[in-house]
Amino acid sequence: MTTPPDSATAPAPAPPAAAARTGRARPWLVPVLAAVLTVLLGAAGLGTSGRLANGGYTASGTESDRADALLAERFGTGRTDLTLLVRADDGDVDDDAAAAQGLALAQRLARSPGVTRVRAYWTGDTGRNPVLRSADGSAALVTADLAGADRDAARTAARLVPRFTGRHGVLRVSATGPAWVSVEAGRAGERDLVRAELVAAPLTLLVLVVALRSLVAALVPLVIGAVAVVGTFALLRLLTFFMPVSVFAVNLTSALGFGLAVDYGLFLVTRYREELRAGLPVDAAVRRTARIAGRTVAVSAGAVGLSMSALLVLPLPFLRSMACAGTGVAVFAAVTATVLVPPVLVLLGTRVDRWDPLAVLRPSRAPRPDSPAWRAVARAVTARPLWYGTGCAALLLVLAAPFGHVRFGLPDERILPAQAESYRTSQDVRENFAVRTERNLTVVLPAADPVRDRAALQAYERAVTDLPGVARTSRLPGxxxxxxxxxxxxxxxxxxxxxxxxxxxxxxxxxxxxxxxTGRAAVLADTCAAVRARLPLVVAVAGVALWGVLFLLTGSVLLPVKALGIGALSLGASFGAMVFIFQDGHLRGVLGQFAVTGMLDMTMPLLMSAIAVGLAVDYEIFLLSRVKEHYVRTRDNRASVVEGVARTGRLVSTSALAVAVVTGALATSGVTVLKLLGTGLATAVLVDAVLVRGVLVPAYLALLGRVNWWAPGPLRRVHGRVVRRLGLDEGHSAGLR
Structure with a gap:
């Protein structure tokens, strides 16, 4: 399998000359320095998980956000960080012993460092609060507000919950609330990360061994991934000093880092082996691989980084931290691939083809540089492009159909496994207590005076009570x-x-x-409105940036537009799968049990879009590079499409399968957020590699013919000047072998 040539690779700076000379003169030095640096970065990244926080799913600066701030400042209320469910052994929380011990428990909690306010059934200012008592009288609630932001509240909860839960005299206590959910989500994410890596690593290695026919060559991408992930962990720890970073950023970093490493490692190793088979000596093959494939790796990382960084425009801390994590791991993966791999290849030399553990199962003939199966598919598609293109687009639209009834929501304790304490306790509260805080909306009247405006407030309360849908109202003292x-x-x-x-x-x-x-419904509506307001800017930033990258690659105005449009269609199919599985509750037996809430976390499609589009641009670069190379040489559009698919089909499908294994391993997580992200990404890359690159894109290219490569004169001249300035004019004027 060959890789895209210099002629059609998007411009990117070549590796520094000094580094290249060092790699040739002392090839062992770079790996040694990289190993030392990786150890140092690993030490710097220790303790990162303790500085991460859950939350950040809602927009700041909205009406509901301002109302919450006023509630906390003037009324001492707001979001409850920690809730303790207290059950009496004899089934009566009003029993003298249960009441005394419950009151003592609440008083000890109120005196604990980091606790700003405690409310309990037994400590109401006007007597016992019936809202905090279960319907059958066997249980009561103690709620606490904790000081600081989400991360600080989670740390406090991690310290307090073990002390205040379990058995306390005649009481049995369990905990829930956002702060404890954050702690349990972080711990579950850490366990899931280890399990996912134990699943993904051997499967990925197997895929690479099958594709590369060498254990030595297959280990190169895994080395890139390990270094990239360790470096990004250190970056995440640094970011925690300046911004809140999600507990799930670690899982994203691991999955995306190894996914990109597979991409870049396959690209570099495949190109290097191609150059060796062409007769070049080791040093010349490494230089050519570093110059040609290294540029494409840099451009690919730039595309992923641009796609992820567009999320920084959105006013959601969760997505911003994920954007930083994704951009960071893409940069680390590209730097590792372009700086570390060339000297490693020099050290390996021709031994890069050694140790094929599956040699006895393979045919004895040498591997072909193209794929006969993909060549046959391309010939069939380009012979009837309208039929195949229309059929494939219709199939993608059918797969996307469930997204038409999507209902967006905000994540809560139901993202955790059903056996988690937060989940079980919260469900108990929902079923046995009259208080249903998710139903409440709180109206804050900041300028109203309780004494001067008493009559007006009473009239307003009556007007609110008369509104359709209002069950009851109550005024907060202040x-x-x-x-x-x-x-x-x-x-x-x-x-x-x-x-x-x-x-x-x-x-x-x-x-x-x-x-x-404010209230949960208000926060959801305000967050959706804030995202909708910024979404056009996100699309514009990502679209213009990716269009520019693909224009410099192809010199065409239409091909980048096609890539973005088809990418949106491909994403729609994976969005439909997310709704079908997680909102509607299908395939729970396959993916493991998870809570079906009837809604979809609104951040997931946005995050998945950024990652999937970046990966799709990788595959677009591979395919269009080879198509353009052949078209420059022959001016035969259909033959060029067939050749491009035949030359890149195996590389793209192998890369997509490996990435699907790595990201799909997240689907084994007990945390629904990670399960959803892993399932969605695995679906997206497989749909893109098989249906989009294998059928839809070739059909489109065949239908438009020479129009594919059209650009107005001014843009052609701009493209030519940029290409010449970056030293790529030779490849654009004549095809390479």
């Missing part, structure tokens, strides 16, 4: 401003009924000059 808790319909926050009530509350004028509404 001397600065006023706040009204509104219990809405017994429906999910993302339901039409909840959204309708939110609109009515925000449209109803409040006394004192305005109101702010």
């Amino acid at each position: 001397t600065r401003g006023a706040a009204l808790v509104v219990t809405g319909p017994d429906a999910r926050p993302q339901s039409a009924a909840s959204r309708a009530l939110l609109r009515r509350l925000r449209a109803l004028p409040g006394p004192g000059g305005g109101q702010l509404v």
Whole structure:
């Protein structure tokens, strides 16, 4: 299998001359320095998981965010960080012994460092609070607000929960709440990371051995991945000093790092072996591989980085931390591949083909540089491009159809495995307590005076009570401003009924000059609105950047537009699979049991789009490079498409399979967020490699013919100047072998 030539590789800086000379003169020096640096980075990255936090799924600066800030400042309320479920052995929390021990438990919790406020059934200012008592009287709640941001609250919860749960006299205590969910999610993510790597590493190695016919060659991509992941862990630790970083960034880093390493390692090793088979000596083969394949690796990493960095535009801390993690691992993988691999290849020399453990199972003939199977597919597709292209597009639209009824929501404790304490305790609270905080909306009236505006507040409360969908209202005590808790319909926050009530509350004028509404439904609506407002900018940033990369690669105006459009169609198919599986609850027996909430975490399609588009551009570069090389030489469009698919089909499908194994290993996670991300990415890369690169793109290229390569005169001249300045003009004027 050959790789794209210099002629059609997108421009990127060649490796520094000094580094190249060092690699040839003392090839052992770079691997030794890399090993030392990796150890140092590994030491720097120790303890990263302890500095990570869950959360960051909601937008800041919104109406609900301002309302939450006022509630915390003026009323001492807000989001409860920690909830303790207290059960009495004799089934009565009003029993003297249970009440005394429950009150003592709440008082000890209130005195603990990091706790700012505690509310308990037995400590109400006007007597026992019936809202915090279960319907049958056997259990009660103790809630706590914790100091600091999500990460600080999680640390406090990790310290307190072991002390306050379990048996306490006649009481049995369990915990839930966002802070404890964060702790359990982080621990589950760490366990899942180890399990995923134990699953993915041997399977990936097997795929590479099958593709490269050498254990030595197959180990090169794994080395790239290990160095890239270790370096990114150190980067994540550094980032925690400046911004909140998600606990799941570690899992993303591991999966994406090894996925990109497979991509880049396959590309470099395949090119190097091609040069050796062409008769070049080792040093010349390494130089040519570093110059040609190294540029494409750099451009590919740039495409992944640009795609991921577009997420920085969105006002969600979770996505911003994931963007930094993804961009960082792409850079580390590219630097490792272009700096470390050439001297390693010099050291290996012709031994790169050694140790094929599957040699006895293979035919004795030498491997072909192309794929007969993919050549046959390409010939069939280009013979009837309209039929195949239309059929493939229709299939992708059918696969995308479930996304038409998507319902977005915010993650909660149900992302955890069912056996997690947070999950079980929360479900117990949902089933046995009248309080359903997800149904509540809180109206904050910051300018209203409880004494001066008493009559107006009473009239406003009556007007709110009369609104359709309002079950009951209650006023929060306070001397600065006023706040009204509104219990809405017994429906999910993302339901039409909840959204309708939110609109009515925000449209109803409040006394004192305005109101702010918060609550789970309000936070969800505000976050969706904030994302929608920024989404055009995200699409523009990613689209223009990727269009520019592909334009410099091809010199065509239409091919980059085609790539982006077909990429969107391909993503739609994987989005449909996500809705079908995780929102609608299908295939739970295959993927393992997970909570079906009837909604899809709104951050997942955005994150998956950024990663999948970056990987798809890799495959687009591989295919279009080879197609353009042949077209420059022959001016035969159909033959060029067939040749491009035949030459890159095996490389792309092997890379996609390995990436699917690495990312799909996340599907073994018990955390639904990781399971969803792994399943979606594995689906996306396989659909892209098989249906899109194998059928849809060849059909499109065959249909448009010479129009594929059209560009207006001014852009052609700009393209020519850039290509010449970057030293790629030789390849664009004549095809290489």
